[in-house]
């Protein structure tokens with residue numbers, strides 16, 4: 001089944017290629033270097049995702065949220081950003097983090113439960129991963145508004161999921177962005193599922209894109225498994241934001257091909273048939289066919305890219321696994337820019353405990369029960 005056939009039929013849906021990689025309209029005429037970059041990031045993202053799942057299964061990584069099947073939505077949108085634009089992620093945007101220069105080893109560290117993974121290297125214009133669903137939305141709107149007031153001329157790309165659109169934070173952030181004309185693009189990766197809750201149970205709206213209209217800005221409905229369509233739609237929206245035309249909402253219609261996280265078993269709530277059907281609409285497969293028809297893709301080229309990706313992945317795993325244990329004190333250090341008196345006290349107790357010193361019980365009780 002084609003992606004179009006799964007959608008409300010009376011809605012405008014932006015797509016450049018069908019599931020077999022054939023053009024559905026005019027060729028968008030993107031540069032060959034960009035097309036190759038798109039394929040590289042999608043392939044690298046897919047292989048890195050696969051490695052992360054394997055590491056989790058081997059007990060070398062904590063719970064991990066896979067991106068397989070969503071590479072076009074992530075790569076198309078992140079490549080559409082300028083270097084000065086800012087990224088607000090949710091938690092399932094592996095390819096986007098890497099495109100924005102967050103090394104894979106940081107992502108591995110984060111999912112190993114090591115806070116050092118969530119400290120972006122200097123100069124990175126990306127906020128850390130937001131696990132509490134949609135909490136990034138109002139912050140992204142406010143941040144974009146601040147950038148507008150400071151006349152910095154940049155825009156913000158804020159990711160969230162279909163499930164995230166049911167949160168109050170989503171509506172507050174959208175409303176704020178609309179009223180203040182904040183230069184922000186909200187990109188909903190509608191992957192059809194929020195853990196085991198299907199898109200149908202999330203909203204009675206025909207599309208998520210139409211919610212933009214309600215807040216006074218454009219809602220764009222795009223094939224999220226079509227990397228060129230996502231790229232073009234996001235670029236237009238970011239450019240409009242930077243020209244002072246305000247926010248946009250993009251719904252990238254895609255599919256979470258694997259489990260919600262490695263702690264989940266999707267077989268309990270969706271059919272094999274559904275999963276098989278989406279295998280056929282896989283974004284990497286589609287784009288490969290398009291590039292092959294164009295004479296850009298060869299097996300030898302993909303083999304080279306695969307080797308390059310495997311090499312990078314191996315180095316990242318080695319870096320993440322050899323970083324050494326955390327200092328226990330570190331758990332207090334990144335909560336506030338300045339440690340609160342309570343935390344300072346607790347850190348003091350911890351230091352004493354580490355030195356093997358006795359701690360007066362009363363003092364500990366009064367100050368909140370540590371250790």
Ligand SMILES: Cc1ncc(C[n+]2csc(CCOP(=O)(O)OP(=O)(O)O)c2C)c(N)n1
Pocket residue numbers: 092131132133160161162163164165191193194195256260
């Ligand atoms: C405020 C909040 N409520 C619940 C959760 C538990 N939770 C984690 S992911 C998730 C579903 C999110 O679905 P969606 O927004 O569609 O993103 P996806 O997981 O599909 O990428 C839930 C309920 C959470 N992290 N934060």
Ligand SMILES: [Mg+2]
Pocket residue numbers: 161162163189190191192193194195
């Ligand atoms: Mg979802």
